[in-house]
Amino acid sequence: MEMATWHNWARTEHASPQQFDTPGSTPELAAVIVRAAEQDRRVKAVGAGHSFTGVAVTDGTLVSLDRMTGxxxxxxxxxxxxxxxxxxxxxxxxxxxxxxxxxxxxxxxxxxxxxxxxxxxxxxxxxxxxxxxxxxxxxxxxxxxxxxxxxxxxxxxxxxxxxxxxxxxxxxxxxxxxxxxxxxxFRLRAHETPSSLSETLDSLDDRLRADHFEFYWFPHTDGVLTKTNTRLPGATPVDPVGRIRGFVDDEILSNGVFNAFQHLGTRAPSLIPRLNSVSARALSERTYTDRSHRVFASNRRVRFKEMEYAIPVEALPAVLEDIATWLSRTELRIGFPIEVRFAAADDVWLSTAHRRATAYVAVHQFHRGEHREYFSAVEAIARSVGGRPHWGKLHSLTAAELSEAYPRFDDVLAVRDRVDPQRMFDNACLRRVLGA
Ligand SMILES: Cc1cc2nc3c(=O)[nH]c(=O)nc-3n(C[C@H](O)[C@H](O)[C@H](O)COP(=O)(O)OP(=O)(O)OC[C@H]3O[C@@H](n4cnc5c(N)ncnc54)[C@H](O)[C@@H]3O)c2cc1C
The missing domain is CATH 3.30.465.10 (Uridine Diphospho-n-acetylenolpyruvylglucosamine Reductase; domain 3)
Structure with a gap:
């Protein structure tokens, strides 16, 4: 099947694959790969296209597994x-x-x-x-x-x-x-409450004892929205966000009004600090309980570009302070909250949390806004503490720099040489982050 053009969710990447295949089984998938090799085409699988980088881009055969579900x-x-x-x-x-x-x-x-x-x-x-x-x-x-x-x-x-x-x-x-x-x-009881960055960092050790804690910091202000989710047994009665409250908070404030603010801020950047203060204050305290996946995930309809760095958790206060200092000096005005999350160390070779307790600092820019100066300033700060970029989000690192961040990088490359010596699954993004 031919596909005219493909683009990712953020519209930062486009591709014109020669062939588009949707196999329905593993043997059919294997046949697609063999056929592509015979025709001297590279192959790339794509999921929902929600990566911000060109990681899923190909001009060869694009494979969707949308028929292989369940x-x-x-x-x-x-x-x-x-x-x-x-x-x-x-x-x-x-x-x-x-x-x-x-x-x-x-x-x-x-x-x-x-x-x-x-x-x-x-x-x-x-x-x-x-x-x-x-x-x-x-x-x-x-x-x-x-x-x-x-x-x-x-x-x-x-x-x-x-x-x-x-x-x-x-x-x-x-x-x-x-x-x-x-x-x-299990169910989750979510507690969302406005706070300040200074108070949130002062009480971070306590807050991190919660099952799932994260916060959003509104740049150019001290305003923060914290989210604390507590795990409860699956049989706990639900008390979901009321339809009207959910509509006001999630659809109007977080998506509709936020979208309007982004358009306004793009046209008049000097308004951004005031808009951020309004956003930080408008999202008021609320508590609700629902099935775990309904609390973890929400709708994101405002289109944006994103970079996220994984840093050692103990470096978080210094990193945010450096970002605040940079924000106070730059002429740029940033309209998107900075998202801060946490994860346990793991042992996956290319995991951003490989062998270290991790804080994640994610910066966003409206899809129509210019992101490079902002992202590269934050990237330099995150890299100074050994930060590792999210593999699906924007960053500027190359294989040489990434090899220093990942102790098993050489092992990763050795497996690649063994299982894909002809680089069947290669594309420009992989050549940058893994090398040729
Ligand atoms: C609005 C938004 C919110 C997000 N929130 C989060 C978040 O909370 N946490 C977080 O960590 N990330 C988040 N992300 C990033 C997102 O989770 C990742 O980029 C993820 O890879 C997207 O999944 P996808 O199915 O769209 O994969 P795609 O972007 O389509 O593909 C990603 C990579 O997976 C490969 N791939 C796809 N299918 C296969 C396959 N069958 N076999 C082998 N490789 C395959 C592709 O070739 C590509 O290299 C968010 C992104 C957006 C746009």
Whole structure:
């Protein structure tokens, strides 16, 4: 099938693939790869296109796994179950299916429209000092390699390939199936409250004892919106956001009014500090309880560009102070809140939280705004404390710089040389971050 053009959600990347395939099974996927090799075409899988970089771009064959969805097998464990899911499944579909089985993913990011494979391939994470990102929750997977072979991987079988495939930026093969370690279904009580940056940082140790804590800082102000989610048993009665309150807070304030503010701020940047103060004050305190995945994820309709750096958690106050100093000196006016989240250390080779307790600092710019000066200032600050950029979000690092940030980088490259010597899954983004 031909596809005229493809673009990602943020409209920062476009592609004109020669071929577009939607296989319905693992053998069909293998046949697509073999055919592409015969025709001397590179291959790239795409999920929901929610990466901000060109990580899913190709001019060869673009493969969507939108026909390979749903749960395939469930094997109960003491704490939940190992759940094998087809790799094209969207996270929100998986969460609903899991809920009907009395199960859940232990943690999620702030949206859930991504595909399972796309989300793990770039190290998608949520927040919570005792919780890891999605890739570290993977216990086994099936991948189709450049020669069309179908390989099962786990810590016991093909452990090196398993390590690079559970967070592989699409460089090692196309995943057809992923097995997650899931937990028993749970609800979350969300408590959102306005605060100040100084107070939030002063009380950070206490706040980080919560199951899932994050905050949004409104640049050019001291205003912060904190979000604290507490895990409750699955049978706890729900008390979701009322329809009117939800409409006012989520649709009008967070999406509608926020969108209008972004347009206004783009035309008149000097208004941004005042608009940020209004935004920070307008979002008032609220508490609600709902199914875990409905609390973790929300709708994001205001289109933006994003860079996110993972830093050692202890460096967070100094990094935010440096960003505040930079903001006080620059003429630029930043209209998007800075998002701060947390994660436990894990051992995934390319995880941004590899072997260290992590704070994530995410900066955004309205899709129509110029982001380069802002992002590169924050990038320099984050890099000065050993920051690692999110694999699906904007950054400027190359393989040489990334190899210093990841102790297993050489092992990653060795597996790539072994399983994809002809660079079947290559594209410009991968050449920059992994080398030729
Ligand atoms: C509004 C918004 C909110 C976001 N929130 C968060 C968040 O809370 N936390 C977070 O960490 N990130 C977040 N992200 C980033 C997002 O989770 C990642 O970029 C993720 O990769 C997107 O998944 P996708 O299905 O769209 O993958 P795509 O962007 O389509 O692809 C990502 C990569 O995965 C590869 N890939 C896709 N399918 C396969 C496959 N079957 N086998 C092998 N490789 C494959 C692609 O080739 C590409 O390299 C957000 C992004 C947006 C736009």
């Amino acid at each position: 749960i395939e097998a469930v094997s109960p464990t003491d704490t939940g179950a190992l759940v094998s899911v087809r790799a094209g499944t969207r996270l929100h579909e998986l969460s609903e299916e899991l809920w009907s089985l009395g199960l859940a993913l232990p943690n999620l990011g702030d949206i859930d429209v991504q595909s399972v494979a796309g989300a793990i391939s770039t190290g998608t994470h949520g927040t919570g000092t005792n919780f890891t990102g999605l890739s570290a929750q993977v216990r086994a997977l099936t991948t189709v390699l450049a020669d069309g072979s179908i390989v099962e991987c786990s810590p016991e079988h093909n452990p090196d390939l398993f390590e690079v495939s559970r967070l592989g930026i699409g460089a090692f093969g196309i995943l057809s199936n992923v097995t997650f370690e899931c937990v028993s279904a």
